[in-house]
Amino acid sequence: MKRMITIAAALFVAVAAQAASIDWAITGVGAIKNKSNTNVGAGWTIYLVDASQMSLITSAIEDGTFSLSTTGVLGSALTGSTSALAATTITSSSLTAATLYSYAVLVFNETYTGTMGSTGSYHFSAASGTIPAYTNGIDPPTQVSFIGSADFSTAWKDFTVAIPEPTALALLALGVAAVGLRRRFRK
Secondary structure, eight states, rough: OOHHHHHHHHHHHHHSSOOOEEEEEEEEOOOOTTSSSSOOOOOEEEEEEEEHHHHHHHHHHHHTTOOOOTTTTEEEEOOSSOOEEEEEEEETTTTTOOOOEEEEEEEESSSSOTTOOOOOEEEEEOOOOEEOOOOOOOOOOOOOEEHHHOOOOSOOOOOOOOOOOOHHHHHHHHHHHHHHHHHHHHH
């Protein structure tokens, strides 16, 4: 009996530890448009994000630290064609099982590098209503569908990744040099 309970407990822990999933797709009505209002081509990276974290994601874009590991970024997918993104399943440790999320899609007008001084444009689709993320193997994930250009109606936002001011860098270097000299002369 103890062995059965141990096996059942181990199985429960293994299933509970799996990352949650969400299915999402972009379909119909002109699909995804870039800044010049033409279809986004194959190979573009489009991100599914937690709509409640848009301000944090915007800050990460503008300070050059945006990546798949940014809080609120749930996953990404490459576009399959110039017209739509086929149903894609995201399994992510950023998703908590059975938690309600409000989703949005983040599209860049060019490849985002995060390099200091780089510029570009991005926008978020209109947020989708709250839908839960499900744990793999327990419940099938609900598909979130974004309806082409009807859902990508928000204005494009331009960004420039900030470059530290030369004065600030000079003061920092001076401070580091002063600390180094102080330690040297204390000996």
